Amino acid sequence: MKKLLSLLILVLLLSCNNSFYHVATVQSEQVKPIDNNFVFENEHLKVVYNLWEKGGRMRFLLFNKTDLPIYLDWSKSFMVRNGTQTLYSQLPAFTKRAYVDTVHYQYQQLDILPYRLTARSNQITELPSRIYVAIADFPIQQTVVNAKTKEKVITYSQENSPLRFGQQLTYSFDQTRSNPHQITHSFWISQIQVLRSGELFRQYGPLYKGHPNALYAVETRLAAGRSVGIALSSVAVSYLLIMESMKHMFDGVSLCC
Template identity: 25%
Template structure:
């Protein structure tokens, strides 16, 4: 009985979240049907989208015999509505470790500790020597559910590793896609950027699969990412489910505890 109850709890609390598995497309060449690669005689740029909230990875390879520079502060993701997300921000992250020990002096314990760490601040301008590359992973560029989705485009298709599982699938063209963005990069052959090179590549959402099944081996392609949300109904069910879980756990605990021994039987 306990095992069935635990299974019920998992289903009750886990069915509140919905996922959208989103595929990105572009006119940029895809040599391996996963990452996108754009190149000319000067540079080769690889774009990868995979994971939670569309983390964009950009790799810039210098094909020249002289150094190349990338100004990340003057590079951005430009959304379809005209807003932008800079690929560089003026923030620092600290990685630290605390080491120490305890020394006893009679009945007194003396504690000592020292914090050592490294401050990391990503460079605004990347220097790329000839025949080398720099790879950066900026902030996630999308975290919201795409809605509403056109019901006339919905299809039920198999999904994931589970036999018989189906999800709602939507396919889009560049003309009717619900989400577009561009990756705008500023490069130069000198650190003064007086001869800047601009590379501006468009991307769009070409497919969305919506389901309550969480990610497992679904993200097989580097051009697919996912977002999730908890619905209002899910919040209510989650609250009720939490109460049910607590109450059920108390009940099971009480039911499995041994009761008081029976009164002794007196023979006459």
């Protein structure tokens, strides 16, 4: 009886929960959506961002457009989250159990593997000429959930956005890091859309893919429209509780005619 009661309560809890995805669209003044990509270019570098992940990830491709190697200086490169700056060179090295980035990088019919010479193990990263390099080890780690409203879409300005973040990358054309150049990119959440899993798939595709200029959070809440099922389940649980109590009540009692 106790096992049956525990199983019924577990089924009740699972049936009452539902997952909602809070998808945050990201805008930038420097980085622009181009052909379903999130791209910046100057005369030296092309940067292709893919921020899609639970909590967001500063994930990007770098392409050296020049005929010379470019040296990325991590000691003068940093990420900013809501006004808090983190130098990339201060990030701890990955452990054996560290998060492994699972995004499959495909860009312009190229397969690009995550680059291992990053800030976590090097002060400088060399970007070879005319080659794409994937940088993927900088989680934004910011959960933005709009759970205190019934609205499914909420918009923000740059000033009242719940998350403003960005990065600066410093690079030069020699290993002594003289005559440095910088590129600075800033982002902010301009919209949060609350979606069920089916709606998420229809608008953004599979969860592992998403959109490059968006990130998401997951909220679990009581499923709407389940009140009848909850009531019936509650009655069943009450019945089992009563039966269990009656069983103990008559333990040790013998009836005679």
